[in-house]
Amino acid sequence: MGALTTSSRGPTRVVRLTPAGRAAVTSLLVDGPVAIELVDQHFHPARPPALCDTRPRQIRYGRWGEPQRGEEVVVAALDHERVEIHCHGGAAAVAAIVRELETSGAEEVPWNEALAPLATTTGDPIRSAAGEALARTTTRRTAELLLAQYHGALRAELEQVLQLMADEDGGNDDGAKDGSAHEGGEAAATRLDTLLADAPLGLHLTEAWRVVLAGPPNAGKSTLINALVGYDRSIAHAEPGTTRDVVRAAAAIDGWPIELADTAGLRTAGDSVEAEGVARAEALLREADLVVVVFDLAEPWGDEQAALLRSWPEAIVVHNKSDLVDALLDPRPAGLRLSAQTGEGLDALRQQLVDRLVPTTVAANQPLLFTRQQIRSVSAARESLPQDPAKATRHLRVLMSTPQSPDRI
Ligand SMILES: Nc1nc2c(ncn2[C@@H]2O[C@H](COP(=O)(O)OP(=O)(O)OP(=O)(O)O)[C@@H](O)[C@H]2O)c(=O)[nH]1
Ligand SMILES: [Mg+2]
Incomplete structure (x- = not known):
């Protein structure tokens, strides 16, 4: 989940990555210039070395607050500015850890706010929407499908559709629509139709x-x-x-x-x-x-x-x-x-x-539209496609590059 962090270099922030009261384990992210130093103040690893001297991404077990009696936690520093803390999911344990980090100077930020700038910093709103959806999904199977979108299944599919439409457009520019260009447009339409047909399933990845x-x-x-x-x-x-x-x-x-x-x-x-x-x-x-x-x-x-x-x-x-x-x-x-x-x-x-x-079979890495905004953009692209591939291309490019606010998806 390291990529869910933002690169804003303001104050060091603490973000609850798992929904309140929903999980047996809660994951927190401490993100900012002094992340590792802040965590180091409270984290007592079961064995040396100190967190600051640990290799990036190495998983460390230890206690929070007090070396013997503190809350058990697992900590992993992704780098000096991003540290994940995994602790017991009970509300009190999480609140205590967040409070102590705040006392040391961190600022708590709600996860959806923390993720919002991601789209602009990474330029990949689909990935950011998938990260947001992952926090709300409830089963392993739906999480796996969303993870596939997070890692680019939908994006890759849309890029292929754009490529097919570019071929079609090239045919138009030449004045002579050769057969292969035309086939490109038809193949693009078919692939968009498939995405739209599977869209109800995509929405159900976050809504039972x-x-x-x-x-x-x-x-x-x-x-x-x-x-x-x-x-x-x-x-x-x-x-x-x-x-x-x-x-x-x-x-x-x-x-x-x-x-x-x-x-x-x-x-x-x-x-x-x-x-x-x-x-x-x-x-x-x-x-x-x-x-x-x-x-x-x-x-x-x-x-x-x-x-x-x-x-x-x-x-x-x-x-x-x-x-x-x-x-x-x-x-x-x-x-x-x-x-x-x-x-x-x-x-x-x-x-x-x-x-x-779920009348269709679903492959683990199947591209899926999973927000209403994505469905609207792809429907608009599909409607424009036969007459105006350039307009259809614009609809898809907007979907692939414009940040989506969580309340609009
Ligand atoms: N033998 C048998 N009894 C059943 C079975 N299913 C339910 N019952 C019994 O039928 C009675 C009614 O069951 P409920 O599950 O309360 O029925 P309901 O449809 O929810 O009833 P209402 O809430 O009143 O509409 C209870 O005494 C159950 O134990 C079954 O498969 N076999
Ligand atoms: Mg009843």
Whole structure:
């Protein structure tokens, strides 16, 4: 993460690189003219030599503050002006280290502010946006894909598209559009189309897919969500109408970040609290990336169930409580038979979720657009491409060289 530093040579700054309360380990960066001296004042390596006499990038273990009883930390000096400190992720430990660095003269700077000048200093806004996105991503798989963009996958792809468009433009200048130049334009268009088609996936590298579980009361929605996340997030109970508001739980399925939302059972009868829960459930369902409708195999199929299914024709249909019935007793629509209680059929549901949310195969170093601003620029380039390759080129060059402010991405 050394490249996330800025080269501004003002006061020495301390930046929290990991989001507060999100990680077991927190990484801090001390950046500035006296970075190594500042850290040296507080860091006691377990063995000599002192940090100042350590080779760059060598990882040192030791204690912060007091040689015997201080907080355990791992420190690596990237060079004399940039030192990384990795410590326990608890808020108190981090706050104490930052406070002591401030007492010694460092200035704490929020990470997004620290990263903002990067685009202008490195001239690579895609890299800086990837660094910013990496701080917000939640699974290893999405982090790997963002890291690929950080190391230039998207940039290299856009450079190839620019090259193809330059070939096309050259054909125009000559007055005679030869075949190969024309092919260049078509190939550029195809590559931009592919980037745009994969863009929803790119956005989900930092925003979990939203999957909502809906269905009649008592069908087993809360039990199912708990089974999917692996712990009791939502209260499951034999009484219908147990869940009265939306309960959300974060899960990683096949490495993809998915926010599961449990909703109040959908039915017309019920008290006013339940009615409010149902209204919220319906609002949530409209915004979901995917709906899973859960039915109870032990309950006969009736008009209410059929009506529910008609409301969500795109939904994954689950028939729960397969442990209670040996065969489908009544005619009902096709769906996944499973038991949230025994776990039978859960893997098949996980697979269906992934197949629906990420229908394409994704290579580890695949170029991906991952901000809305990038998508807007590439869409604009694509629209201009057939008539005006020069304009399309400008759109892509802006994307590749203009800093993006974090609130606009
Ligand atoms: N045998 C069996 N019982 C289940 C299964 N899934 C859920 N149950 C039971 O069914 C009852 C209702 O489960 P919940 O998960 O609370 O159902 P819900 O759909 O969330 O219900 P509401 O919140 O009231 O809408 C509980 O007693 C669960 O233990 C299953 O797969 N098999
Ligand atoms: Mg429930």
